Amino acid sequence: MFYETASNDHGLPHNPFKAIVSPRPIGWISSLDADGRTNLAPYSFFNAVSDRPPIVVFSSSGFKDSAANAEATGEFVCNMASWDLKDEMNVSSAMVSNETCEFELSGLEMASSRLVKAPRVARAVTALECKRLQTLRLKDLDGADTDNWLVFGQVIGIHIDDSIIVNGKVDVTRFKPLSRLGYMEYAAITEVFEMARPKV
Template sequence: MFYETSANDHGLPHNPFKAIVSPRPIGWISSKDAEGRFNLAPYSFFNAIGDTPPMVMFSSTGYKDSVTNIDATGEFVCNFVSQDLAAEMNASSAPLPHGESEFERAGLDMAEGRVVGVPRVARAYAALECRHLSTQRMVSLEGVETNSWVVFGQVVGIHIAEEAIVDGRFDVTKVNPLARLGYLDYAAVAEVFQLTRPNS
């Protein structure tokens, strides 16, 4: 099959785009508003975009609390979502009123940031403390502003749980990262394999 996205006439019961672009890591973003209230929300349009220095991005459909908070305070944390935190991550996605705590709703303890003034999820196997670089509202080919807001940050501190390090490496088979697929589907990484890059 083939369809042009401008017409969105794929003829399927559900849009397949997010199922095709998968699995996607989940950026579980904690932030703080200008009044010092904390927010926690998962974003599946998330990834690392550089390693020297380390940088990350996430995209929000709508100018939501996370984007508002980060634009106001210049700081955020990307928390690692493991399979054992799936229920809590899902609970934190509820559309709570501004200022109501997703940490509390999901029953999650906070741990203080070391470099930034934003807490992390205490149970997360890893967390990236970030400082805001920029926020960009995406514009379509037709020059129309979309409702997608991309937040870029530089990682300034990294937390790793000791039990996640095996033989000097962050062992994903031990901590089972949760990934977002399409529809209501998720997957957990439980097995890996290695490939050596060709020299020529």
């Protein structure tokens, strides 16, 4: 099948786009607002986009609290969601007012970050402390503003729980990072394989 996205005439019961661009890692963004209130929310329009320096990005569909907080404070933490935190991650995505602390809502303990003020998820086995670099409002093909905002952050500190380091490497089968697929589907990485790059 083929369809054009302008008409979205795929004829399927649900839009397949996100199932095609899958899996997507889930950046679980913790931040503080200008008054010091904590905020936590998952973003699967998220990825690392550079490693020297390490830079991550999340995309806010609408200018949500995480984007506003990153703008207001210049900082955020990206906790990586993993299999054993899937339910808490899901609860923290509830659309609640900024008076409600998603850490409390999802029964999660906070831990202090080292280099930024925003707390991190204590049980997350990896977390990236970030300083906001820029926020970019996306335009469409007509040059019109969309309501999608990319927040770029440079990673300045990285937490790794010792339990997932095996033989000097992060063992992804212990980490079990959670991925977002399409529809209501998720996956967790439980198997890996190695492949060397060709020697030219």
